[in-house]
Amino acid sequence: MKFVQNIFDKTRPLVEKDGKRNILYPLHNALETMAFVPDHTTHSGAHVRDAIDLKRTMVTVIFAMVPALLFGMWNIGRLHFAAIGEEAALLDSFLFGALKMLPLITVTYAAGLGVEIFFSWKRNHPVNEGFLVSGLLIPMIMPVDIPLWMVAVSTIFAVLIGKEVFGGTGMNLLNPALTARAFAFFAYPTWMSGDQVWINTKGGEVVDGYSGATALGDLATTVGQGLGNPSTDAVMAQFGAGGHYSFMNAFLGLIPGSIGETSALLILLGGLFLVFKGVGSWKIMLSFFVGGFVMAGIFNLFAVNEFMGLNPLHQLMLGGFMFGMVFMATDPVSAAQTETGKYIYGFLAGFFGIMIRVFNPAYPEGIMLAILFMNVMAPLIDYYVVEANIKRRAKRVAHA
Amino acid sequence: MSTEVKQKESLFSKKNRKLISDPFNDNNPITVQVLGICSALAITVKLEPAIVMSLSVMFVLAAGNVIISLIRNLIPNRIRIIVQLVVVASLVILVDQFLKAYAYDVSKQLSVFVGLIITNCIIMGRFEAFALGNGPWKAFMDGIGNSIGYGVILIAVAFIRELLGSGTLLGFSVIPQSWYINAETGTGFYANNGFFLFPPMALIVVGLIIWAQRAKNTKLIEEN
Numbered sequence: 001m002k003f004v005q006n007i008f009d010k011t012r013p014l015v016e017k018d019g020k021r022n023i024l025y026p027l028h029n030a031l032e033t034m035a036f037v038p039d040h041t042t043h044s045g046a047h048v049r050d051a052i053d054l055k056r057t058m059v060t061v062i063f064a065m066v067p068a069l070l071f072g073m074w075n076i077g078r079l080h081f082a083a084i085g086e087e088a089a090l091l092d093s094f095l096f097g098a099l100k101m102l103p104l105i106t107v108t109y110a111a112g113l114g115v116e117i118f119f120s121w122k123r124n125h126p127v128n129e130g131f132l133v134s135g136l137l138i139p140m141i142m143p144v145d146i147p148l149w150m151v152a153v154s155t156i157f158a159v160l161i162g163k164e165v166f167g168g169t170g171m172n173l174l175n176p177a178l179t180a181r182a183f184a185f186f187a188y189p190t191w192m193s194g195d196q197v198w199i200n201t202k203g204g205e206v207v208d209g210y211s212g213a214t215a216l217g218d219l220a221t222t223v224g225q226g227l228g229n230p231s232t233d234a235v236m237a238q239f240g241a242g243g244h245y246s247f248m249n250a251f252l253g254l255i256p257g258s259i260g261e262t263s264a265l266l267i268l269l270g271g272l273f274l275v276f277k278g279v280g281s282w283k284i285m286l287s288f289f290v291g292g293f294v295m296a297g298i299f300n301l302f303a304v305n306e307f308m309g310l311n312p313l314h315q316l317m318l319g320g321f322m323f324g325m326v327f328m329a330t331d332p333v334s335a336a337q338t339e340t341g342k343y344i345y346g347f348l349a350g351f352f353g354i355m356i357r358v359f360n361p362a363y364p365e366g367i368m369l370a371i372l373f374m375n376v377m378a379p380l381i382d383y384y385v386v387e388a389n390i391k392r393r394a395k396r397v398a399h400a
Numbered sequence: 401m402s403t404e405v406k407q408k409e410s411l412f413s414k415k416n417r418k419l420i421s422d423p424f425n426d427n428n429p430i431t432v433q434v435l436g437i438c439s440a441l442a443i444t445v446k447l448e449p450a451i452v453m454s455l456s457v458m459f460v461l462a463a464g465n466v467i468i469s470l471i472r473n474l475i476p477n478r479i480r481i482i483v484q485l486v487v488v489a490s491l492v493i494l495v496d497q498f499l500k501a502y503a504y505d506v507s508k509q510l511s512v513f514v515g516l517i518i519t520n521c522i523i524m525g526r527f528e529a530f531a532l533g534n535g536p537w538k539a540f541m542d543g544i545g546n547s548i549g550y551g552v553i554l555i556a557v558a559f560i561r562e563l564l565g566s567g568t569l570l571g572f573s574v575i576p577q578s579w580y581i582n583a584e585t586g587t588g589f590y591a592n593n594g595f596f597l598f599p600p601m602a603l604i605v606v607g608l609i610i611w612a613q614r615a616k617n618t619k620l621i622e623e624n
Contacts, residue, residue, distance in 0.1 A: 147581070147589065161604060165611065187595035196583075 054169075057332075058132040060279045064270035065136055065327065071266050072259040073097030076144050079199045079256055085207035100200065101259065103148055104139035111152040112138075115159040119168065130169025131159065137177035137327060140260025141320065141368075142184070143197040150191060154184040174375045175334045178368050185365065193217075193364065198256035214256050215245040215318045220361030222306040232306050239310065250317035261323040271326035280330040283339065284346035288325040291350030292316050299358055307358055321353060324367040334375040338385040345381055349374040411537065419541040423549035425617060430553040431610045432620060435521040440554055441602040442513055447570050449509045450558030452499070454551030456514060460491045461523050462543035468531035469539035475532075484527045485518070492517045522550055557605050565596030 008028070015028045077093030088096075112131045120127045138155055162179035163172040185192045195213035211218075215238075222232040238244045249255055253263025261267075274280030296312035303309035316322070329335060329349050336345035349371050356366025363369060410416075429435045443449045467487050468475075475483050496514045499507035507514065517523065526546055531539040562568055567575035579590040595601050614620050 147591075149589070150591070153593075165607075183595060186598060187593040188591055189594060190591070 055129045055132075057279055058129045060277050061133045061274065061327070062136060064273045064277075064280070065133075065140065065260070067266040067269050068260045068263055068323070069101075069136070069140060070094075071253055071263045072140060072261075073101050075253060075262055076100050076200065076259060078254075080201065083199050083201045083206050083210050083212070085205075100144055101139060104142060104146075104151060104259075105136065107148045107152050108138045108155050109135040111155040112159050115156055115164065116168075119164050123168075128169050130163070131176075134158070134176045134180075138180045141177065141181050141258045141323065143192060144200050144259055145197055145202075146184070146188075146191045150184055150188050151180075154180040154187070157183045170333055172333055173379075174372055175328055175331045178328055178372050178375075181365075181368055182372060185368070198258075212256065214364065215239070215250065216357065216361075216364040218245070219307045219310065219318075220364060223361050225305060227303055227305055227309055229306075236306050239314065245318070247311070247314050247317065250314065255318075258320065258323075261320045264317045264322040267322045267326050274326065274330070280326065281332070281335070281342055283342040284330050284335055285325055287343045287346030288329050288350040289316070291347035291352075292321055292325075292354045293350075294347075295351045295354040299354070307361070315354065319357065320365055320367045321350075324353065324371050325350065328368075328371050329374070334378065336378040336381045336385075338382045341378070341381040341385045344385075345374050345378055348377070416538065416541050419538060420545035420548070423542075423546040424552065425549075425613070426620070428549045428553065428613070429522045429525075429546050430550055430606065431613050433522075433525070435525055436550055437603075437606070439513055439516065439520060440557060440606055441599040443510060444554060444558040444561055444602050445565065445597055446509070447555065447558045447562045449506055450554045451551075452503065452506045453510060453513065454547065454554050456495045456499070457517060457520065457523070457550055458544065458547035459495060460488060460517055461526060461547045462540055464488050464491055464523060465526055465531040465539035465543035466536045468527050469534060469536040472532050480528075480532065481524075484524060488523055488527070489518050522546060553606070553609060556609060557602055560605050561596045561602060564593045565601075567592050 011028060074090065074094045074097055076097030077088065077095070078097075080096055081088035081093060109131075112135050113127070116131050117127055135155075138151065138158070142151060158176045158180035162174045162176040163169065166172050191197055195211065195217050197212075198214055199212045201210075201212070218235050218238065222229075222235055225232045238246075240246065241248075243249075245255055250262075251264050253265065255262055271280060271285055275282045275285070293312050293316060296310075296315040299308040299315075300310070300312050320328075329346055336342050349367075351370075352373060353367035353370035356363055356369055358366075360366070423429060427433065430437065430440055439453060443453050464484075464487050468484060471483075492515060495517070496507070499510070499514060526542060530542045534542070559569070562570075563574065567573055567580075575590060575592075579588055581588040581591050
């Protein structure tokens, strides 16, 4: 390792403030901190010093995502071989999925880090770790067969418009990963929704009775049919015990969907890890769940179609609800900052998520839109929480 | 600033030319004053309506500025807004009828937005800020200058949106048909970006133009 150190030491004068290759400083810095523990500490902005730094936080989140990611890879392969009617061993399915997933991850990191490095050059500050998590989140919320350049364009848009225009990592209003998905969803709807995009069926004939629809896509077809209409029986049977979208299947994640979002169990495992490590806010996760449950419960009580009538817990296991709850809503930058605000923010995000999903089946990913909406509202929530606190304390002073 | 000019000025003096060049960059009605945004969002999906809209605004603004400037000393101050509205409304009706007669398709695409030129903030803004205090020739130059500044941004936004959103320019396809992803034959690699057809994307494009302009023209950056 000594000789690597020597290379960095030797080239440092070149890239330092008045060196000849000053323009390469961010790149030098990024590579050096990747190879060695840097010898400088935080010198501005932060007032509370902690043993944990941004890099460590980010790596913790990545660890939390790994179970869902690995499961997603296996699920891609499993659904693919099931759709074309081939038997496949667990490892075959996993490898198939991993080969689909790797290009997605590579392209996302290349596109996102490209923009980040460009802005570091322009603004002359070191590249920071802000994109590490977003870069893995983005491929996990995409359908398996989305063309790679669409992922790249969405990522560039998200980093540019979602983050850099506001001043970079830590300044963004919106969650960059969700911005990328929202962009892809509105820009390329054919590749982001419908019943053709979730399962890879290339290289074989699909078996009889194959359906590539997601649970939410199927549920959307029951809207407008009324409650208990016999024409919806076939669809609803899939949600009963033994059906494709039974509660257990949805909980374990054996259903089609975006790559990393299907397995509620493994996402919750990651969520527990985040809470245990103190990185993710349990307040947001809990209130998000309660918000979704309350809305689903209200729908269940006043159901006029099968979508509304679905068991509330079952409803929460479908689509991106769990993934949004654990990995998206808890983004420390775009979520509410005040402790009371976190409850309000999480509750409303879950509440609106289910509402959008059920009321407008054209947007099955209501969770995404709801979290983005609450991202925008978070500063407002914080403002009123702080104001209320000031008023309360002013009153106390006046009485004393 | 005195409105009286003591010595005779030539028609295209430096000051008069500045009336045209200033709104193009330093004082652009859309990107600097952030006026007329509504129409910049609404009619920039395609290039053709955007061009027609720019020309219409140019006619209304230049003619209106001259008319207001000519009668500026006759207008009682308290009812000047009403008078301005009457002038701009008559001109807009002229434009609307003209478009209906000679460019019916575009007129249908622009639909209500031709009528809404009346409420275009740029027009009332120039009447109030310039035509009421300057002579007809200067007012004319100012109207032309501002409508060029408005039109350039409008056309730039429409160019980007039509090219990326529909793959066409002025209705002609510029992206070869063989580039498009074809699910049946499995060929092609390209797809139009549907987001550019939505108004929010126009806002983002205008924002990007403002960003680029400020990066070039540093005196526009406010100090705080």
